[in-house]
Amino acid sequence: MNNIDKYNKAFIDVFAVEESVLNDNFSKETISEWDSVHQLNVITILEELFDIMLEPEDIMEFNSYKKGKEIIKKYYIEF
Amino acid sequence: MARWIIKNVRMTGVTACVPDNIMETNEFDFFTEEEADVFNNTVGIKKRYVAPEDICASDFCFVAGDKLLNELGWERNSIDMLLFESVTGDYRTPPTSCILQDRLSLPESCFTMDIPMGCCGYMYAITVAGNMMSSGSVKRAILLVGDTAIRMGSMKDKSRAPLFGDCGSAIALEYDVLANDIIVEFSTLGKGYQALMTPHGGYRNPITPNSFEYEDFGNGIIRAPIHALINGMNVFSFAISKPPRTIERFMEEYELNKDSDIDYYLIHQANKMIVDRIVKKLKIDRQKVPYNLEEFGNTGGASIPSLMVTRLRNVLMTKETSLLMSSFGLGLTWGTMYMKTQPLVVLNLMKI
Numbered sequence: 001m002n003n004i005d006k007y008n009k010a011f012i013d014v015f016a017v018e019e020s021v022l023n024d025n026f027s028k029e030t031i032s033e034w035d036s037v038h039q040l041n042v043i044t045i046l047e048e049l050f051d052i053m054l055e056p057e058d059i060m061e062f063n064s065y066k067k068g069k070e071i072i073k074k075y076y077i078e079f
Numbered sequence: 080m081a082r083w084i085i086k087n088v089r090m091t092g093v094t095a096c097v098p099d100n101i102m103e104t105n106e107f108d109f110f111t112e113e114e115a116d117v118f119n120n121t122v123g124i125k126k127r128y129v130a131p132e133d134i135c136a137s138d139f140c141f142v143a144g145d146k147l148l149n150e151l152g153w154e155r156n157s158i159d160m161l162l163f164e165s166v167t168g169d170y171r172t173p174p175t176s177c178i179l180q181d182r183l184s185l186p187e188s189c190f191t192m193d194i195p196m197g198c199c200g201y202m203y204a205i206t207v208a209g210n211m212m213s214s215g216s217v218k219r220a221i222l223l224v225g226d227t228a229i230r231m232g233s234m235k236d237k238s239r240a241p242l243f244g245d246c247g248s249a250i251a252l253e254y255d256v257l258a259n260d261i262i263v264e265f266s267t268l269g270k271g272y273q274a275l276m277t278p279h280g281g282y283r284n285p286i287t288p289n290s291f292e293y294e295d296f297g298n299g300i301i302r303a304p305i306h307a308l309i310n311g312m313n314v315f316s317f318a319i320s321k322p323p324r325t326i327e328r329f330m331e332e333y334e335l336n337k338d339s340d341i342d343y344y345l346i347h348q349a350n351k352m353i354v355d356r357i358v359k360k361l362k363i364d365r366q367k368v369p370y371n372l373e374e375f376g377n378t379g380g381a382s383i384p385s386l387m388v389t390r391l392r393n394v395l396m397t398k399e400t401s402l403l404m405s406s407f408g409l410g411l412t413w414g415t416m417y418m419k420t421q422p423l424v425v426l427n428l429m430k431i
Contacts, residue, residue, distance in 0.1 A: 014117075016113075032297075035299070035311075036315065039312070044352065059315070
């Protein structure tokens, strides 16, 4: 599994969506199910998949598919 | 720095009491079966004990305290201090500790005090009582720590209602010159107070008809200003950053080796995500970190005593045990405590 597949898998598992709906508009503002539990769940899965540990401020700012990708890149993960 | 080395004070016993009424996650109206499963697996709280409306935190604490005093064989007249730690006291006035002094038949010479400090309550109570006992003028204290936190909030608030459970606990402390030191440190982040609060009902915002008007905040959060609220992300961010940093520094400064000097880490059972993350951050042995949140949820100040009763009873009753404890919550406040217990009186969990 490459990195983008890993990244998408977290969203697919947590939000029970098809990969095709994942794009830069997928965010806290546009997805009604996106609450703190979903957000933390995505982060937990990503941390496992990439073997990283996000800083608290990154966890707080992880509020969209797009922003999440930028945050993960800070941990030397390339997409 | 708010740090104390409390000398000459020994914990002698601990008990806990919960309502005889379990509520499972899938019983909340706002969860679908699927959502309840996700909640159980991620937040980790599968059930919680819920008190009926006519039973207060003081009632659970009374049972816990009464049974503990009997088991210790302490004459009621020998108790010099009673502290009641709770944010869900019987009345706004008088202090519930005074009422409990009478209910427990403690002498008029008993010092009483209420301490409303939330999830760090157990540590606050030990810190206050321990420091007052250290000189030897006060020999015996009973600390009653508990909350009925569920009813503080709205049962239509998906972000809060499933997190909490109701519980009361009792801890006995005794003056003993041979006791091991209790080391404790507290910190406060007052600027974060809005992350956990009850907006109406105090003197800043007294109760009016508006206090009971429900508002839909989206994402399954429906509550009125009279209800306690939680800003989940802010609390999470606080809980995974401040407490573990303090624990690391605390252990370093007291030269406590995380493997050889600590038998158990008792971490406030806020939710599985937070506790798991603290464990991971500190790189501590998971076997040394008992959990009971799957059965009890977050029981506020009684969280750590309930862990002792339900997960460590046999060990605590028979062995000297080194405990490193971490609490965090309302305020925002957080505390770290190190204690090496001698064999304790620990009763089985009681239910009423």
